[in-house]
Amino acid sequence: MSPEATEDDALYQAALEEIDDCQSQIDSLNEQASEEILAVEVRFNTLRKPHYSKRAEIIAKVPRFWITAFMNHPQLSLSIPEDQQHCLQYLQNLLIEEFEDIKNGYKIILKFDPNNPYFENDTLVKEYRLEVSGQPKSVVTPIKWKPGKNILNDNSEKGSRKRKAFENSFFSWFTDSNHSNLDEIADILKDEIWPNPLQFFMMPEALSEEGDDDGDVDDEEDEDDEEGGEVDEGDSNYDTD
Template sequence: MSASAAKISRKENSNHDGADETSEKEQQEAIEHIDEVQNEIDRLNEQASEEILKVEQKYIKLRQPFFQKRSELIAKIPNFWVTTFVNHPQVSALLGEEDEEALHYLSRVEVTEFEDIKSGYRIDFYFDENPYFENKVLSKEFHLNESGDPASKSTEIKWKAGKDLTKRAGQMSNKAGKKRPHDEPDSFFTWFTDHSDAGADELGEVIKDDIWPNPLQYYLVPDMEDEEGEGDGDGVGDDDDDEEEGLEDIDEGDEEEGEDEDEDGDGEDGEDDGEDD
């Protein structure tokens, strides 16, 4: 290789190394700028969360009088809450026959979200005098503990003698006559003593987020199905049946007329034969 060629080669390598160094420096600067922009986005997200929380708190207060009025109206309907729970697919899976009997004494349900919504909520179940336990109110509360982790606590149920459904439930079956899966509570009331995973308490979330906002939709489920069934019986289906019956009558009439014509035809032929004789 000539001297001039060697110089050119070294120059090219030098330029390539410089380009790599420049590229790495630009990338590092870009990463630092991205981090700064991301911090601004996070700051705005936190600000949005605070403002959303204020709006939610505002509307929680505005909804309270309507929840109170709804509770007063529900109190006029016997067995409203037990019917609502039985009609809810997820809750009904936890109900044995004796659970349902006990829930017939449930007169009111209240869900209270704490002022700092993120910190938790409480569900209160109000019961009339009943043969199962002494409590007038059973509550379960979900909150954040001192370390900021989800936790829960609940009312201790004061069972009457021989009426503890959480102990008897293991030998009970659900309405369909099938044993419940082992990973499900043996009784609805076992839920009050289960604090193993407060952050993933499905029943609490279902009651708070699905049933409580509009319990009427589950209370009315069977009635709506019955109305649809009645509509099918009184509507198009009956018309079809009438039309089929009408067609059958027409067919039978045609067959009878055909038979009469055949008989008359035979008689005339016989007379003609006699005249010929």
């Protein structure tokens, strides 16, 4: 190899090293940027928290707030059969709690009237977390159904056709800890309902039902002898206590 070639080679190597140095600086700035963005998100989570708490407190006083919001959601309403609608009337609060390190997961917390006739629990939690291995995992509170009140079992008694229709129901979703990917109900609760539940609560019924009307047999209309429409037991007035 000629001395010139060796010199060229050394210059070539030096250039690559210089590029690598620039790259390290860029990488380190990228990392800093990610950290700062995460810090902003964590800080605003803290700032939002008292407002979410206050919102939860007031919502708990409005009877059937959550079930009304749920039933006004065009997709979510399809997952809530009649008996589950009745049970979800006792849902007093829905909370989404992100982990301190928000990349690691979140919890969906459902607070029920402790006197609800369906189960002993007053709080049901479904937690989505990223394992150390990077695998997503979900953990759920076991529901302690009161005797004869397990809505999921009740469905199975009524034959496989009905059972199939409710496979993707709200409570079957809740109790299934395998739904890690493509978890439509979790996504709707976290990204659509939770950011602004009032807009669903207030949504005129006609609007929320628009999507259902065509073609499909919709048996929503002929259920009035039981509890009528979605949930309309008693008046939808403010609960004064």
